[in-house]
Amino acid sequence: MQEARGKKQKAVDKTRETDRIQRSAFHIPHSAFRNSLLVWFRANARDLPWRTDRTPYRVWLSEMMLQQTQVETVIPYFERFLVRFPTIDDLAAAPIGAVLKLWEGLGYYARARNLHKAAQVIVNERHGEWPRSVEGLMTLPGIGRYTAGAIASLAFDVAAPVLDGNVIRVLCRVFAIERDPKEAQVREELWQLAGALLPLSQRGRGGRGVRGGGGAGEFNEALMELGALICTPRNPKCAVCPLAKYCAAKKRNLQDRLPLKTKRKPLSHFDVTAAVIRKNGRLLIAQRPFGGRLGGLWEFPGGKVESGETLPQCLRREIKEELGVRIKVGEPITSIEHAYTHFKITLHAFECELVSGQPQALQVQDFKWVRMSELEKYAFARTDLRIIESLKKRSTKNTKGH
Numbered sequence: 001m002q003e004a005r006g007k008k009q010k011a012v013d014k015t016r017e018t019d020r021i022q023r024s025a026f027h028i029p030h031s032a033f034r035n036s037l038l039v040w041f042r043a044n045a046r047d048l049p050w051r052t053d054r055t056p057y058r059v060w061l062s063e064m065m066l067q068q069t070q071v072e073t074v075i076p077y078f079e080r081f082l083v084r085f086p087t088i089d090d091l092a093a094a095p096i097g098a099v100l101k102l103w104e105g106l107g108y109y110a111r112a113r114n115l116h117k118a119a120q121v122i123v124n125e126r127h128g129e130w131p132r133s134v135e136g137l138m139t140l141p142g143i144g145r146y147t148a149g150a151i152a153s154l155a156f157d158v159a160a161p162v163l164d165g166n167v168i169r170v171l172c173r174v175f176a177i178e179r180d181p182k183e184a185q186v187r188e189e190l191w192q193l194a195g196a197l198l199p200l201s202q203r204g205r206g207g208r209g210v211r212g213g214g215g216a217g218e219f220n221e222a223l224m225e226l227g228a229l230i231c232t233p234r235n236p237k238c239a240v241c242p243l244a245k246y247c248a249a250k251k252r253n254l255q256d257r258l259p260l261k262t263k264r265k266p267l268s269h270f271d272v273t274a275a276v277i278r279k280n281g282r283l284l285i286a287q288r289p290f291g292g293r294l295g296g297l298w299e300f301p302g303g304k305v306e307s308g309e310t311l312p313q314c315l316r317r318e319i320k321e322e323l324g325v326r327i328k329v330g331e332p333i334t335s336i337e338h339a340y341t342h343f344k345i346t347l348h349a350f351e352c353e354l355v356s357g358q359p360q361a362l363q364v365q366d367f368k369w370v371r372m373s374e375l376e377k378y379a380f381a382r383t384d385l386r387i388i389e390s391l392k393k394r395s396t397k398n399t400k401g402h
């Protein structure tokens with residue numbers, strides 16, 4: 001009984017909070033709010049390579065690269081990518097291996113595979129014509145609500161909202177939203193808020209979301225820039241914030257507590273092995289199946305240690321399952337710690353010798369025997385790049401020792 005009453009009370013509280021947020025969104029003078037933000041943005045926006053020549057291709061590429069990745073990391077990748085694939089036709093015509101190679105080290109490789117697939121859809125099935133609506137853009141591989149909103153508003157100046165980590169933080173603070181933005185209902189309310197604040201009509205006076213255009217694209221970008229430069233996760237710079245006079249968190253001194261965070265469970269940990277198998281001066285590398293995690297990338301074959309297994313037992317089993325050969329496990333090369341979004345691993349790499357059998361692609365996409373000097377032609381995940389670094393160091397040491 002008590003529990004049921006508690007649940008009911010929580011539901012009432014949530015509805016009240018939703019009402020309060022909606023009311024406060026209406027109480028903000030929208031055009032003065034936008035104006036303060038845009039004046040600040042026009043004076044303070046960073047010069048970033050994707051902010052010039054706003055073609056849908058450049059906006060899309062930068063938005064895909066910026067997901068989960070810092071601006072400074074993205075800049076050289078973005079520039080290299082455009083040198084190699086200056087147009088969407090060049091990208092669509094390229095082999096996936098070349099795309100993954102340019103993405104090497106950037107992580108979240110599904111983005112690169114989706115980019116390639118979507119380029120082929122636009123070029124081959126839509127004759128180079130981009131969908132302009134959020135709904136149309138979301139039919140393309142790898143384009144979700146955020147990316148669709150960003151392309152529609154920044155490239156086509158459609159009045160579509162965006163909601164990334166920066167916008168969530170700014171909105172949670174400006175409207176003092178004291179609920180977890182990871183909750184689906186809160187997330188939806190934030191989308192509604194981001195939409196309610198947009199300039200009402202499609203303006204496009206300055207063309208595709210450029211500074212000075214005053215349209216949805218410029219507004220979205222300004223809100224994201226404010227989150228990146230002023231309303232930062234820690235120590236927000238409220239004293240110089242153009243939205244300070246509208247900000248409920250600042251008024252109530254809540255800015256350091258918002259957005260609310262639920263405690264993350266500690267990440268699970270796995271031990272993983274990798275075999276550096278040598279034959280006649282060549283190394284055996286395997287390509288991960290396209291459908292899975294890190295699909296299409298190359299690696300030193302191996303896998304996850306099962307309960308009760310030693311590292312060498314794990315390697316012998318994995319290599320038999322994946323490539324159908326027997327190996328002898330030799331000395332350890334290196335151990336690498338790495339954290340992914342949902343788990344972390346320790347990767348143990350070993351020197352190995354082929355004992356019997358001819359490799360076959362049983363549970364891998366492909367395999368190759370390559371010289372050390374040829375490794376750079378293939379795209380590897382960050383962990384395997386570190387194994388390659390260790391191999392190079394060892395071979396330099398050995399050469400010096402002779």
Ligand code: SF4
Pocket residue numbers: 170173174230231232236237238239241242243244245247248249250255
């Ligand atoms: S006043 Fe402070 S908390 Fe509010 S939006 Fe500006 S920087 Fe963020």
